[in-house]
Amino acid sequence: MSSQVPTLEEVALAAGVSRSTASRAINGGSRVSSEAQAAVDDAVARLGFVPNRAARSLVTRRTNSVALVVPEPDERFLNDPFFAATLRGMNSVLKNSDLQLVLLIAKLDESAGRIAQYLRNGHVDGAIVVSHHRKDDLEGAIEASRLPAVFVGRPFHPFPGLRFVDVDNVAGGRMATEHLLRRGCTRIAHIAGPADMTSGEDRLAGFEEAVRAAGLEPGPVVRGDFTTATGAAAMEQVLAEDPTIDGVFAASDLMASGALQTLAAHGRRVPDDVAVIGYDDLGVADDTVPALTTIANPVVRMARHATEELLVTLGALSPDTLVGGDGDAPPIIEEDGHFVLAPVLVERASS
Structure with a gap:
């Protein structure tokens, strides 16, 4: 046997079939008799033939790649732990796959x-979309292309059949605010996420629900963009508007980190004063x-589930091999292709 890498022509010769038949058999068995398929399979095994992925893609129209779509600048991508997760x-x-x-x-x-x-343009076989904004309208692009896709986070413009995996951000915002209320806070401010992202809007809605259910008026609401710098600036604005606030719910840990820096600069003790x-x-x-x-945002779990679905x-991937449950983690609730995870409160020293 030749020491060189075997070619498709050699497989066809060994199997006693034409090159085109050998190619079809190797790339899915389309219009190939069972006898020819068996002969090609045997020749592939004997010769140690490995299909050329680029050539195979011309037959299957598959790129053997999937995209992670992040409509954010690279600076944000590199500095936010959400994307690493x-x-x-x-x-x-x-x-565990051969997908790039x-x-x-x-x-x-x-x-x-x-x-x-x-x-x-069909450069990938499917996509996972994260951190999308209202103006992006990636839902429209995906619907027009019919590209298989799963969103991590609820999209603004879902169409029938569009799937997404999300945490219940309304419940998470409510849970965070209720925690401050139980601690005795009566004047609670909210550093909200961007108005053009569903996560920002949903966490704000949960905050407002909890405050009003307690019979209180919401404190100042100032928006940031989920970064430390905007959290610090928002906290400055909150203190300027109402120096009596005794609780702050920030819609991301990075913004909360910035808020802590501003509170320390103003001599406000956490959690004694705020x-x-x-x-x-x-x-x-x-x-x-x-x-x-x-509030724990199960990003790793959401991304894993979205990728499995894709x-x-x-x-x-066979449905029989899905990971499923994660020990004691809350179950994933599914309805019409929408998968929702429950948020979890994690208590530390700041409250």
Whole structure:
């Protein structure tokens, strides 16, 4: 036997079939008799033939790649632990497949149009979309291209059949605020997320529900963009509007970290003067001073489940091999392709 890598022509010769028949048999068995398929399978095994992925893609029209779509600039991607957690969740599934991960990040001050065009042009077999904004309209691009996709986070413009995995952010916002109320806070401010992201809007809704259910009026609400700098600036604005606040719910741990810095600069003790709670529990909360009480956002689990759903759709993963439950973790509630996880309160020293 030749020491060189065997070719498709050699497989066809060994199997006694034409090159085109051998190619079809290797790439899925389309219009191939059972006898020819068996002969090709035997020749592949004997010769140690490995299909050329680029050539195979011309037959199957598959790229053997999936995209992680992040319509955010690279600076945000590199500095927010949300995205590292998303990659961990995806890689925990993809490591057992032969699919390549393609990362699509927006350029600074760029709309999502370039990303949408890339998806429409068929460069990937499927996509996981995270951190999407109302103006991106990636849902429209995916619907038009019919690209298999799963969103991590509730999309603004879902269409029939669009799947997403999310944490119950309304319940999480309510849970965070109720924790401050139980502690005795009566004047609670909220550092909210962006108005063009469903996570920001849902956490704000939970905050408002909890405060009003307690018979109180909400304290100042100032928006940030889930970064430390905007959390610090928002806290400055909150104190300027109402120096009597005794509780702060920040819609992300990074914004809560910034709020803690501002409170310390103003000589406000946490939690004695102002109790603070964040949202995410992706590592930041352990390193703040004091350690931050927060709502756990199960990003790794959401990304893993979204990737499993995508791979099942692509035929790259059997439904029988899904991970399913995660020990004592709350179950994933599914309805019409929408998968929702429950938030969990994690108490630390800041409240």
